[in-house]
Amino acid sequence: MKSWTRREFGGLTGAAVLTALRPRRARSQAKAKVAVIGGGVGGATVARYLAAGTAPVEVTLVEPSGLYSTCFFSNLYLAGLRSFESLTHGYETLRRRYGIAVVHDSAAMIDPVAKIVGLSSGAKLSYDRVVLAPGIAFQDGAIDGYDAAAMQIMPHAWKAGAQTKLLRKQLQSMEDGGVFVLVVPPDPFRCPPAPYERASLVASYFQRHKPRSKILVLDAKSTFTGQDLFQDAWRRHYPGMIEWLPAEFTGGVKAVDVKARSVITAEETFKAAVANVIPAQKAGHLAQQMGLADRSGWCPVDPVTFESTLQPSIHLVGDAIIAGDMPKSAFSANSQAKACAFALASVLTGSSRSTPHLFNSCYTFLAPDDAWSNAISYKPLAGTIRAAHASISKVDESSEMRRRAAREAEGWYDAFTRDVFG
Amino acid sequence: MTARRPGVAVLVGAWRGWRSKRKMLPACRAGFSTPKIPGRSLVLAIAASPILLAASAHAAAANDQGGQIAAVCASCHRLDGGDRSIPSIIGLGEDRLTRAMLAYRLGERPSHIMQAIALSLSDEEIAAVARFLAAQGRKAEPP
Numbered sequence: 410m411k412s413w414t415r416r417e418f419g420g421l422t423g424a425a426v427l428t429a430l431r432p433r434r435a436r437s438q439a440k441a442k443v444a445v446i447g448g449g450v451g452g453a454t455v456a457r458y459l460a461a462g463t464a465p466v467e468v469t470l471v472e473p474s475g476l477y478s479t480c481f482f483s484n485l486y487l488a489g490l491r492s493f494e495s496l497t498h499g500y501e502t503l504r505r506r507y508g509i510a511v512v513h514d515s516a517a518m519i520d521p522v523a524k525i526v527g528l529s530s531g532a533k534l535s536y537d538r539v540v541l542a543p544g545i546a547f548q549d550g551a552i553d554g555y556d557a558a559a560m561q562i563m564p565h566a567w568k569a570g571a572q573t574k575l576l577r578k579q580l581q582s583m584e585d586g587g588v589f590v591l592v593v594p595p596d597p598f599r600c601p602p603a604p605y606e607r608a609s610l611v612a613s614y615f616q617r618h619k620p621r622s623k624i625l626v627l628d629a630k631s632t633f634t635g636q637d638l639f640q641d642a643w644r645r646h647y648p649g650m651i652e653w654l655p656a657e658f659t660g661g662v663k664a665v666d667v668k669a670r671s672v673i674t675a676e677e678t679f680k681a682a683v684a685n686v687i688p689a690q691k692a693g694h695l696a697q698q699m700g701l702a703d704r705s706g707w708c709p710v711d712p713v714t715f716e717s718t719l720q721p722s723i724h725l726v727g728d729a730i731i732a733g734d735m736p737k738s739a740f741s742a743n744s745q746a747k748a749c750a751f752a753l754a755s756v757l758t759g760s761s762r763s764t765p766h767l768f769n770s771c772y773t774f775l776a777p778d779d780a781w782s783n784a785i786s787y788k789p790l791a792g793t794i795r796a797a798h799a800s801i802s803k804v805d806e807s808s809e810m811r812r813r814a815a816r817e818a819e820g821w822y823d824a825f826t827r828d829v830f831g
Numbered sequence: 832m833t834a835r836r837p838g839v840a841v842l843v844g845a846w847r848g849w850r851s852k853r854k855m856l857p858a859c860r861a862g863f864s865t866p867k868i869p870g871r872s873l874v875l876a877i878a879a880s881p882i883l884l885a886a887s888a889h890a891a892a893a894n895d896q897g898g899q900i901a902a903v904c905a906s907c908h909r910l911d912g913g914d915r916s917i918p919s920i921i922g923l924g925e926d927r928l929t930r931a932m933l934a935y936r937l938g939e940r941p942s943h944i945m946q947a948i949a950l951s952l953s954d955e956e957i958a959a960v961a962r963f964l965a966a967q968g969r970k971a972e973p974p
Contacts, residue, residue, distance in 0.1 A: 458902065740906060747902045763896060766903050766951070770944045784944040786951030798950035800943040810941065820916030824909040 440467045441757045444536040446516045448472025450739040451727030452542030453829045454746035460507040473515040478569035481739045488610035502831030540724040543693025551689040553664035562667045563684040579683045585619035587682025594689045595629040599737045602634045602773045612647040624651045631655040641804045642775035692729035707731045712789035715749040733794030741769045772818035780815035897963025922968035928961035
């Protein structure tokens with residue numbers, strides 16, 4: 410008899426949980442075809458949960474890139490606390506273990522009448538149901554002079570990859586005593602606490618390597634997520650290093666001058682040694698092109714099935730959607746993706762549908778050994794998604810609790826990326 | 832050891848009373864004054880009926896329900912038996928999982944994340960996911 414390694418044994422256990430979700434009546438039917446467009450957290454999770462949970466579904470995942478680097482935890486990389494490789498994941502397990510056809514191409518168009526996805530290579534993909542996880546795009550012209558060329562000088566680093574590496578390089582080569590200017594966009598944007606976590610972790614890097622440097626946060630808003638927790642930590646860990654200027658102090662960021670490496674607000678011009686400009690956001694390009702976004706720039710969906718309310722038969726998950734109280738985060742995308750996969754399985758097999766369990770949780774680093782956590786459950790309500798129960802770290806909780814959250818965060822990353830990429 | 836801990840029934844009773852309080856939360860958020868909490872006996876009677884229903888008529892559906900809730904667990908807990916600072920929940924008994932969830936819900940075990948999860952689940956949902964995870968553990972034992 411074969412001896413079981415822990416890894417093989419574990420793999421089967423995970424698969425067993427997913428297999429148990431398989432609808433019963435479906436076996437006799439022909440395989441339904443589901444196309445998932447976009448291999449980020451939302452898209453990969455939908456593909457995985459559909460493929461593992463419902464035997465009669467043939468899943469194709471369309472994603473141009475062969476590797477995916479997570480935006481979450483990339484602030485640890487910027488601070489030199491994690492390698493870029495540790496943030497990077499492939500699609501091999503989804504292909505091998507779950508039988509998902511992973512096509513490295515991009516979707517150029519979708520014909521919802523003929524039910525065909527046209528790929529950039531010219532190939533066509535027919536489907537019974539299609540799920541889009543298009544992520545975010547940047548609003549054009551929100552900041553004067555901030556174009557594709559400017560991004561190579563003043564990176565946004567808000568989609569993990571070359572931009573993140575560029576920002577890391579700039580921070581490393583910055584002289585001690587320089588000013589790091591971080592431009593924060595208006596709501597809604599991907600991962601609300603992340604700009605402030607970035608300020609915190611870059612401060613921890615400066616403290617270790619360039620202690621005379623300063624961080625200037627130019628915010629488009631007048632309050633932010635976890636403000637009391639962040640500002641308390643900035644006083645404790647990095648006294649005098651981080652200055653946060655809300656929109657009412659500066660009149661908001663209007664333009665950048667790439668040559669002078671300066672950021673121009675209505676009131677003042679700030680010279681930066683390194684500038685990180687995070688632009689205002691909207692749903693990804695394919696969603697815009699397909700008319701799935703409304704005037705807000707984001708995509709309205711049914712809160713139970715995640716089907717577009719503008720284009721029925723197309724489902725959407727992740728940062729691109731209007732999800733009521735749910736923030737735009739990888740965790741939200743993963744949670745929505747599971748709900749969408751279960752809803753699709755019900756639709757395709759005619760089984761009864763249950764109310765989705767929607768959840769978001771996040772670990773946010775204030776320093777390498779100081780993290781706060783929060784968690785909120787959500788319920789579909791009156792056509793949207795509303796927060797139901799919340800629990801969040803407090804300013805006065807013990808340092809042991811914070812250290813534990815920082816340790817847990819590492820374990821969470823490991824488990825979460827396995828849940829997404831297999 | 833058993834004598835020192837409150838029984839599951841006691842815990843359930845205690846948090847049901849608490850749950851009636853948190854149902855008032857949306858009203859508080861909307862700016863209304865906090866309404867009076869209804870009497871405990873009434874709350875218990877209302878809360879008990881769906882559980883009886885689930886136990887008799889929807890046993891099969893409960894397995895799917897347990898599986899779908901287990902999918903929520905999988906966002907943080909590895910379901911392959913591995914654990915790296917977040918403990919494995921595979922291979923634990925149904926009773927132990929239920930007790931842990933109730934303790935999180937009461938705030939007796941500190942974790943923001945587990946508290947929010949436990950508060951979002953009804954008794955029957957906690958029972959369903961505990962049963963489901965315990966069964967996975969048993970099935971997964973190598974021959």
